[in-house]
Amino acid sequence: MSSLTATIDGVERELAPGTTGADLFGERRDVVVMRVDGALWDLAREVPAGASVDAVTVSEPDGLMVLRHSTAHVLAQAVQAVNPDAKLGVGPPIENGFYYDFDVETPFTPEDLKALEKAMQRIVKEGQAFVRREVTRDEALAELAHEPFKCELLTQDTAGAEGASVEIGDGDITIYDNVRRGGEVAWKDLCRGPHVPSTRVLQNGWSLMRSAAAYWKGSEKNPQLQRVYGTAWPSKEELTAYKERLAEAERRDHRKLGAEMDLFSFPDEIGSGLAVFHPKGGVIRMEMEEYSRRRHIEEGYEFVYTPHATKAQLFQTSGHLDWYADGMYPPMQMDEERDAAGNITKQGQDYYLKPMNCPMHNLIFGARGRSYRELPLRLFEFGTVYRNEKSGVVHGLTRARGFTQDDAHIYCTREQMKDELTTTLEFVLGLLKDYGLEDFYLELSTRNPEKSVGSDEIWEEATATLREVGLASGLELVPDPGGAAFYGPKISVQARDAIGRTWQMSTIQLDFNLPERFELEYTASDGSRQRPVMIHRALFGSIERFFAILTEHYAGQFPVWLAPVQVRAIPVAEPFNDYLGELVARLRAAGVRAELDASDERFPKKIRTASKEKIPFVLIAGGDDADANAVSFRYRDGSQDNQVPLDEAVARIVEAVTTKAQV
RNA sequence: GCUGGCAUGGCGCAAUGGGUAGCGCACCGCUCUUGUAAAGCGGGGGUUGCGGGUUCGAGUCCCGCUGCCAGCUCCA
Known part of the structure; x- marks a missing residue:
């Protein structure tokens, strides 16, 4: 042989x-x-x-995906064992786990999921082999005639369909049989594979998480299937660690911390997605805005203010009403007059709440003749906008219906464009670092032909410029095809937070289009009239959203400069109230948000209260401290620094504020 | 917007198969008060998101609305 x-x-x-x-x-x-x-x-x-x-x-990414996808098969087998009428959708691996879609009469309940887990455990224990079998398209269609969705995948061009690549790869059509030890086929599924050799490999490192509806092939136009989500890991230990990470994210949830720490709320009386900031949240927000303002002044921005409402024509001119009318609050009709018979005697006017600030800034640019000497002209505003987000997407401060952008529009010449983009990107990254975010990558969103205006040449030039600037930053640049706004491509800064989640932060968008629509012009050095280029940029994106991200990043333990209460002074007993009261007065005079806890509570209770409020500096004084003309520091982690002389204590706190230190 | 779930004093929860709303924290008062996450006693506060309906009787059942949660779709 x-x-x-x-x-x-x-x-x-x-x-x-x-x-x-x-x-x-x-x-x-x-x-x-x-x-x-x-x-x-x-x-x-x-x-x-x-x-x-x-x-x-199993520990490397490819192996883990195979494990997760194989777990999805076990789920599907369990579902059809419990409910033979369930029709199969698709079941791909995803980040942290997998899902499988089913067409079933009644949606899954939490009890159903428990029963399914039991059934899955049995399948895992049986140690079924995953056996690959190549078939022709006709054979597959015959064998899976009772699975309408699988047949659709077999007969349709599935390019781009969500999850479909798991069923059918580029090569042969394959069916996977789940074979029991005795050789009996327990179940089968159309699948490209590959799979783990045996269901036994899954052990107990997986768990079902939740069920929800999902559109077939991810399109709102298609019917909804019932999706079951699960998570799968190489071992029970890693599963437990994953669940702990989820619990940590829940503890940090800004909606929860916002209520606990009395930062903000969403009164039902006002409406969905419309927040009010309470005094403690107000302090944080004010500090955020103050620092941002100062930096913008240093970077050569000029400050403008514009109203929240406008006549429809403005957004007609900008094109927003053509593209995004659905996302805007409906119009308010003004000034219409009717006679007794109800006939209109005076034509009214539609007013809209603004969903963006750029058209108004354009009007400021166009308010008088502009010279090339004024460029780049950088107009900045904390501009509050309103968007009619669909009811199901509103989410705390991260997706609200009313929010405030730290919005600026830079008008410059084509020649200035590249330098301006470069300095803007530097500014963005520097500012985000000052707020405590360190770990970034960039995303380049390019044109969606279905949803865009402007010529190919203009898009190509804009995209190439952004790409150059992005690459020059030295950060990773991830492509996002079709992700651009209708008027131009954008670079967005993605930041990783303290527990590794990524958030889209700042966006810098290049726009050759709105200057055209608004007929913006400046006079060049040769006396000719030229069209400026426009850069849209927001660093926080929305202040509310950035507020939420910082809250979760810090788990409510804000750095001193942002903390609503920076110092709480706690006397060991009442006789030391005055002693600490004087220190608090000194700190306040130095601009520190300090307060004395002179309440009737006992000492341990005061410590507990300050701790729950996540106050960065707790200052304690009793006989020992007073004798030494000193004070004791207690930090959020419980650690302590005893009998620090008063002068040093004040200096230390003031320095922590000015250096934006975390303590 | 779609699918499913939820909605009880400021917050977290309880109220057998429908029978007239309880607890902890917080709040208020009194007493106490000398070293690191909850002193003791007493008190006030809800008609159970809103509007209908079924019933002798509804927090508990039904319908509509509002809001919240998860996922999908969307995010200028």
């Missing part, structure tokens, strides 16, 4: 014909599939001659 050669984990080896991945890697329990010339294969398949084969473990 002849043999074949293959490269196994980088080493060229002679193999007997028919050698499978299982033969090669079967000993290693963490190996779930193999990579054959770059493609992922089931371990049960035979290694082809001349191939380069590597083991893929």
Whole structure:
């Protein structure tokens, strides 16, 4: 018998014909599939001659995806075991887990999920093998005639459809049989694979999370299926760690902290997505805005103010009413007059709440003749806008219906454009760092042909310029095809927070379009009239949203300069009230938000209260401190610094505020 | 907007299969008060998101609205 050669984990080896991945890697329990010339294969398949084969473990991203997808199959088998009428949608792996969509008569309840987990445990215990079988399209259609969604995937061009690539790859059509130890086929599914060798590999590292409706193929126009979400990990320990991360995110949730710390609320009386800031949240917001203002002055911005409402014509001119009327609050009709019979005697006027500030800034630019000497002209405003977000998407401060942008529009010449974008990006990153965010990457959103205006040349120039500037920053630049606004491409700054989540922060958008629509012009040095280029940029995006992100980033433990109460002075007993009262007065004179707890509560209770309020500096004084003309510091983590001389204590606190220190 | 779930004093929760709303924290008062996350006693506060309906009787059942939560779709 002849043999074949293959490269196994980088080493060229002679193999007997028919050698499978299982033969090669079967000993290693963490190996779930193999990579054959770059493609992922089931371990049960035979290694082809001349191939380069590597083991893929469950701990690496590809292996984990296989594990998660295999878990989705076990879920689907369990669902059809419990409910044979359930029709299968798709079941791809996703970040942290997987889902599978089903067409069922009645949606899943939490009790259903528990029952499904039980059924899944049985399947895992049975140690069913995942067996790959190549079929023709006609065979697959015949075998899966009772699965309408699978048939649709088989017969339609599925390019781009959500999750569909899991079912059908580029190559052969395959069906995976789940085979019990006795050889009996327990279940089967149309699937590209690959899979883990046995359901046993899943162990107890998975869990069902929730169920929800999802549109078939991700389109609002299609019927909704019932989706079951699960999570899957290589081990029980990693599953537990993941659940702990979720719990941590919940503890940091700004909606929860906002109520607990008395920062803001959403009164039902005002309406969905419209926040009010309470005094403590107000302090944080004021500090955020104050610092931003100062930096904008230093960067050469000029400050403008514009109203919240406008006649319809303005947004007709800008094009927003054509593109985004649905996202705007409905118009308010003004000034219409009727006679007794109800006939209109005076034509009215529609007014809208503004969903953006740019058209108003354009009017300021156009209010008089502009010279090239004024450019770049940078107009800044904390502009409050209103957007009629769909009821299901409103989410705390991160997705509100009324919010305030730290919005600016820069008008410049084409020649200035690149430098201006570069300094703007530097400004953005520097400012975000001052607020405590450190870890960034960039996203370049390019044109969506279905939703855009302007010529190809203009889009290409704008996109190329943004790309150059982005690459020059040295940060990772991730493409986001089709993600641009209708008037121009954008770069957005993504920031990672303290627990590793990424948030879209600042956006810088290039716009050749609105200057055209508003017929903006400046006089060039040669006396000719030229059209300026416009840069839209927001650093926080929305103050409310940035507020939420900082709250979650810091888990409510704001750095001193932002903390609503910076110092709480707590006497060990009443006789020391005056002693600490004087210190508090000194701190206040130095601009520190300090207060004395002179209440009738006992000492331990006061410590507890200050701790729950997450106050950065708790100053304690009793006999020992007073004798030494000193005070004791207690920090949020419970650590302590005793008997610090009063002068030093004041200096230390003032410095923590001015340096934006976290303590 | 769609699917599902939820809605009880400021907050967190309780109220057997429909029978006239309880608890903790917070709040107010009194007593106490010398070293690190809750002193003791007493008190006030809700008609159960809003509007209809079923019933002798509804926080508990039904319908509509509002709001919230999760996911989907969307996010200039």
